Amino acid sequence: MIEALQSLSRWTMIFLLFFIPLVAWLRGVNVFHSFAKGAAKGLEVVLRIFPYLLGIMIAVGIFRSSGALDALCQALRPFLASVGVPPEVLPLAFLRPLSGSGSLGYCAQLLHIYGPDSLIGRIASVMQGSTDTTFYILAVYFGSVGIKKYHYAPAIGLAADFCGFTLALVVCKIFFT
Amino acid sequence: MFNALWLLLIAAGITVAALGGNTEVIGAAAFTACGDCVSLCLSLAGLMAMFMGIMQIAEEAGLVAALARLCTPLLARLFPEIPKNHPAFSDIVMNFAANLLGMGNAATPFGLKAMEKLQELNSKKGEASPSMITFLLLNTSCVTLIPSMIIGLRAEAGSSFPEEIIVPTILAGTAALIFALLLDRVCRRLYFKR
Numbered sequence: 331m332i333e334a335l336q337s338l339s340r341w342t343m344i345f346l347l348f349f350i351p352l353v354a355w356l357r358g359v360n361v362f363h364s365f366a367k368g369a370a371k372g373l374e375v376v377l378r379i380f381p382y383l384l385g386i387m388i389a390v391g392i393f394r395s396s397g398a399l400d401a402l403c404q405a406l407r408p409f410l411a412s413v414g415v416p417p418e419v420l421p422l423a424f425l426r427p428l429s430g431s432g433s434l435g436y437c438a439q440l441l442h443i444y445g446p447d448s449l450i451g452r453i454a455s456v457m458q459g460s461t462d463t464t465f466y467i468l469a470v471y472f473g474s475v476g477i478k479k480y481h482y483a484p485a486i487g488l489a490a491d492f493c494g495f496t497l498a499l500v501v502c503k504i505f506f507t
Numbered sequence: 508m509f510n511a512l513w514l515l516l517i518a519a520g521i522t523v524a525a526l527g528g529n530t531e532v533i534g535a536a537a538f539t540a541c542g543d544c545v546s547l548c549l550s551l552a553g554l555m556a557m558f559m560g561i562m563q564i565a566e567e568a569g570l571v572a573a574l575a576r577l578c579t580p581l582l583a584r585l586f587p588e589i590p591k592n593h594p595a596f597s598d599i600v601m602n603f604a605a606n607l608l609g610m611g612n613a614a615t616p617f618g619l620k621a622m623e624k625l626q627e628l629n630s631k632k633g634e635a636s637p638s639m640i641t642f643l644l645l646n647t648s649c650v651t652l653i654p655s656m657i658i659g660l661r662a663e664a665g666s667s668f669p670e671e672i673i674v675p676t677i678l679a680g681t682a683a684l685i686f687a688l689l690l691d692r693v694c695r696r697l698y699f700k701r
Contacts, residue, residue: 342653343670346561354568361564368563372556376548384544389513391540392520395532401523428512438547438660446666455661455672459654460680464647471643472635474619475626479634482694483643486687490648494683501675 379431386435394439415499416450422457423495427488430463453502461494547663554659562610575604585645585688588628588638595624599642606649609656618646637695641688648687650680 355361393399403417410417418440425433437458444450464487472480524530565571579600589595598621605614621642629636635643654676661669 338674340668340670342673346558346653350561350565350568350570353570354564357568359564359567364563364567365560367560368566369556369560371563372559373552375559376552376555380544380548383548384541385513387540387544387547388537389516389520391536391543392524392533393516394520395536395539396520396524396529397527398519398523425512432513434656434660435544437657438664441660441664441666442543446661446664446669451661451664451666452672452675455654455657456675456679459651459657459672459676460683462647462649467643467647470615471618471622471646472639475622477626477633477635477639481635481640482698483635483640486640486644486690486694487647489690490644490683490687493686494648494679497679497682498675501679505675 379434382429382431383435383438386429386432387439390436390439394443414503416453418444418450419453419457419499422454426457426461426495427464427491428466430466433458433463449502449506452506453498456498456502457495460498461491464488464491547660550663551656551659554662555655558609558653558655558659562608565608566610571601571604571608571610574607575600578603578607585641586638588636589625593624593628595621595628598624599645603645603649606646607652609651609653614646614649618642637699640695641691644687644691645684648680648684650677650684652677 351361351365354364399418399421403420406417406420410420422433422436422440425436437454440454441451446452446455464484468480468484468487472478472483520536521530521533524533575597579596582600582603583589583591583596586596586599598617602614602617602621605617622639625636625639625642626632629639653673657672657676658669661672
């Protein structure tokens with residue numbers, strides 16, 4: 331079952347790289363030209379997130395190499411270990427709803443330090459991918475039409491984030507161990 | 508809030524380093540981070556460009572619109588307050604489709620247009636309407652079929668199988684979304700219908 335799902339992950343890439351351009355070409359799209367057009371947009375995205383990523387990576391770099399992260403993880407280890415959570419992913423759970431680029435920077439650091447194929451790397455990837463920047467979306471979407479009373483939206487948004495993190499842990503444990 | 512968190516990270520780092528008597532690591536850590544960030548962005552640039560290129564093809568082939576049509580019946584049920592065939596639906600559906608495909612940049616413009624149309628239907632202009640909250644939750648806990656940014660990061664970090672997280676991500680994301688929508692139903696009942 332899990333093996334089948336793993337090969338589904340593999341085939342998604344093949345589907346993307348071949349099937350989409352093929353269908354588009356059959357429908358008369360100038361595929362190579364539109365690929366280049368989209369690729370240019372991709373570069374813009376990276377350019378736009380670079381300053382934010384840099385700010386976070388500097389702060390996280392200082393936090394980590396000073397030994398502060400180790401101290402925090404050490405303090406939380408007994409509690410987190412008792413529920414089977416690697417303490418290193420905890421800061422990501424705090425960052426994720428606050429800042430998309432910030433959590434991306436932290437996630438990138440985790441992947442670098444522990445390796446993308448470690449359990450920590452995998453949990454971080456799934457956490458980052460399965461939830462969104464709740465506070466940013468609240469501010470932008472409600473702000474754009476002048477809503478001041480959010481009612482229960484932030485509460486549910488954060489509850490869903492918490493649910494997503496827990497599930498990321500559980501799903502990774504089932505999938506990768 | 509985020510400003511404070513950012514400063515806190517740096518301040519905590521400096522404090523711990525000072526207590527341990529090795530403040531020289533602070534500057535070194537900052538310089539290393541700068542180099543790391545540049546090389547990260549360089550390799551990420553290629554991967555992001557590739558994914559966005561493919562997505563552009565999908566969009567021009569009408570595949571995004573097709574996915575949107577597929578999602579319409581489902582989304583219509585989520586927003587009982589919006590009259591049938593109201594223009595807000597087309598933007599909601601396009602926003603959802605763009606989110607599904609991991610096109611965050613395309614999702615936001617559609618999302619903001621949808622918010623405008625929901626505001627037209629809103630009776631109390633300064634307060635969020637139930638439909639707005641549902642729509643917001645659809646965005647904050649969105650499901651992404653292809654988390655291209657993370658696949659890119661993993662590939663850059665030397666993963667032997669960067670896309671292995673696609674299915675776990677979809678599973679966790681979908682469950683969180685369903686959880687959010689169920690909570691929304693309950694709160695809507697308790698909060699708006701007194």
